[in-house]
Amino acid sequence: MEYEEPLFFEVMSYAQEADRDVVDMVSGNPDWGSPDGISEGLHEYADLGGDDFQYAPSAGLRELREEIAARRGVDAERVIVANGGGAANYLAMGRALERGSGSEVVLTDPVYPYYPGKTTMLGGEQSFVPVADDGTLDPADVRATASDDTAAIVVNTPNNPTGAVYGEETMRELVAVAEECDAILVSDEVYDHFVLDGAFTSALSFDSEHVIVTNSYSKTHAITGFRVGYTILPREHVPAVRARNMLTNVSTTRPGQYAVLHALRETSPDYHAENRDRLRERVQTFTTALDAAGAEYTEPDGAFYVLAKFPDYPGTLEHTRELIDEAGVAGMPGSAFGESRSEWFRFALVTPRVETAAERLADYFG
Amino acid sequence: MEYEEPLFFEVMSYAQEADRDVVDMVSGNPDWGSPDGISEGLHEYADLGGDDFQYAPSAGLRELREEIAARRGVDAERVIVANGGGAANYLAMGRALERGSGSEVVLTDPVYPYYPGKTTMLGGEQSFVPVADDGTLDPADVRATASDDTAAIVVNTPNNPTGAVYGEETMRELVAVAEECDAILVSDEVYDHFVLDGAFTSALSFDSEHVIVTNSYSKTHAITGFRVGYTILPREHVPAVRARNMLTNVSTTRPGQYAVLHALRETSPDYHAENRDRLRERVQTFTTALDAAGAEYTEPDGAFYVLAKFPDYPGTLEHTRELIDEAGVAGMPGSAFGESRSEWFRFALVTPRVETAAERLADYFG
Structure with a gap:
C-alpha cells in the first residue's frame, strides 16, 4: 500500500x-x-418498498439528475450521481488518469488530504503548487508546474482548509492551463453554498471539454452520512465515467437520492x-x-x-x-x-x- | 476506456x-x-437527524460490524461495510491486485460480467476457466490456469448465472490453489441465503490468510437499491482495504446501514x-x-x-x-x-x- x-x-x-x-x-x-425535507423524504421513501427499494439507474434517479441539471444549467446526460463528493472525485480523477494523457496530478499545498491519497491509489503522481498565505492560488504557478504529463489539476473552491474562494479570473486561467496541457480541471465545489464573503465562480461557467465539476449534498444539506454527490462531465467522458461508477459501486444509494430530491424541491x-x-x-x-x-x-x-x-x-x-x-x-x-x-x-x-x-x-x- | x-x-x-x-x-x-424491519429501520432513522445524519465510521457502523461479525463467527475488526456487493468486490479485487503478487485474475466462464470489467478497470489481466455444463467448477482446472502471476481467483457461490453451489471439497481446493499461488480467493457469496438444494460452504469455513469473502444485503433483504454490503478480510489486509474504501467512498450510506442493522435484529x-x-x-x-x-x-x-x-x-x-x-x-x-x-x-x-x-x-x- x-x-x-x-x-x-x-x-x-x-x-x-x-x-x-x-x-x-x-x-x-x-x-x-x-432541512426538514430530508427527513420527510426518507419517511416517504420508507413506505414505498418493493420496486422502489431496488437498484436506481446506475447514473442516478432520472428526476434527481434532471433537478441537478436544471439548477446547474447543463443537460441531464452530463450528470452522474455518485456516492458522495468522495466518490465523485474518485470518478473524476480516475477518468483523468486513464485517458493516456499523462500520469501527473497537480494539487495545491495545502491540500485536502483525500486528493493525494486518491492520486496514488489511482496510479498517478502527485505534484504540489503552493498557495499564498491568504490561500490565493496563482494560475501562473500552476502553469509552471503543469506539463504534457499532467492528467488532472484538482482544486477545491471554496477551499478546505484555507477558506479561499477562487475568483473568476483564477478559474478562467485554470481552465486555460488544463486545456493547454490536455489535462482535466477537476473542480470540487462541495462548499459552493458556503461563500461567506465575495462571489462564487463555478468551473461550469466556462464552456470547456477539460472541466469536470464535482459536488455533494453532504455539506449543503447537512447529511455527510448519506453519501449523495454528483459529477458534471463533458459529454465525451460520460460513457467511461458511467462505466467506472457501475464497476465500482453499481449505483448510489436510493433512499439517499430520494431524500435529497425531496429536499431540493422543499427547501427554501x-x-x-x-x-x-x-x-x-x-x-x-x-x-x-x-x-x-x-x-x-x-x-x-x-x-x-x-x-x-x-x-x-x-x-x-x-x-x-x-x-x-x-x-x-x-x-x-x-x-x-x-x-x-x-x-x-x-x-x-x-x-x-x-x-x-x-x-x-x-x-x-x- | x-x-x-x-x-x-x-x-x-x-x-x-x-x-x-x-x-x-x-x-x-x-x-x-x-422484511418489515427495513422500512421500520428507515423510519426510525429518519427521525434521528443531527449527528446521526453525519458520516458513519468509514469501515461501517460499529454495531452493524459487530452484528455481522457475530453471525459470521469472525472478529469485528475483520469486517468492512461497503457500498453493496459491487463495492465489496471492487475493494477485494483492488487489494488482491495492488499487493505486487501478480496481475492475473482467474475467473470462471460463464462469469458474472462485473468481474472482468472490474479486473480491467483495476489494471489486471483476465483469465477464464470453463465450468462444466452443470456449472460445476473443477479446482484442478483452476490450478492448471493459475500461476505465480495470479493475484486473485474470483468465484461466486451460489453462482450467477449457472445456479451452481460449490461444494466443500471444491471450496477447500480453491483455497489451497490461492495459497499455492500467493493469490487471494475472492468468494462472492451474495446468494448465500438462496441455496435451494444441498448445503452451502462459505470460504470463511477455511482458516486462511488467502481468502476474502464478500457479501451484501441486496438480495437477502430485497434492497438492491440501498447499497449495503461487506467484506471479511484477513487481518493483514484490513488497513489497506480500509484506506481504499475511505479514498473511494469515504463511507457507506448511513440510512442504509441503520435499516439493515434494524432488519437483521428483527427478521425471522x-x-x-x-x-x-x-x-x-x-x-x-x-x-x-x-x-x-x-x-x-x-x-x-x-x-x-x-x-x-x-x-x-x-x-x-x-x-x-x-x-x-x-x-x-x-x-x-x-x-x-x-x-x-x-x-x-x-x-x-x-x-x-x-x-x-x-x-x-x-x-x-x-
Missing part, C-alpha cells in the same frame, strides 16, 4: 476517547441540522442563508479569540474552516493531541494538509461550542 | 421501452418485498425460508415450460437464475431483443456472461409472472 488513510478519523477517535470534555473542531460535519433558500449567517458569526467569535491568543490565522471567504498558527507551537499530531488533552479543543494538524502548513492547525467551525473553544484557546495560549 | 459497462441496464431499458407487455427476467431485483428466519420455497416453485414452473419448449437448461441449486438454450436460437443480444418484441419475455443474452454460454439465455426468476413467461416461451418455441 503506497497511499495513506487520511487522519480525520484517527484524530476524532482520540478526541472522543479523551478523559475530559473536548470541543470537536475536527470533522466537517455540519451541526445545524438538515433561507435555510442556506441562515447557515451562512451562523458561520459568519462563528468566524467572528473564533478569530477574535485567536487575536487574544496571539495567533496568526486566515480569515475564510468560504467553507467551514480557519487555519491558525500559534507562537512556537507547530501543528503536529503530537501537539494536536496535547491541545485535546490540555486545552479541550480538537483541531486537525496542519501537517495533514501538506508541507506548507505544518506549523498550523485547522479548526472546523461546525460546532455550537465555537465560543467555548475560542475561550479555551485564548486561555491556553494567552 | 478498456473496460465495458455491463449490459444489464441496456437490456432492461430495451424491455421497458418495448411496445408490448414484457415479463422482465433480466434484473436480479427480488420481487417479494423486504422464516422470511428467508419462504423466499427459498417460492424460488423452488418458480424453478419448477419455469423448467417445466422449458421442457415443453424443447430447451436445454441447468437446474439451479442456488441463486435466482436459469440458463436455457433453445434449438437453433443462440443467446445473442439480437435474439434477446427479438424475444422481448415477439415473445414478451426479457432475458439476458448468454454472451454477456462469457464465450462458453453464447448459445444460452439467462432468465431471472424474480418476477411473480414466471408462469406467464414460461407459457410465452413454450408457445414461442413449442
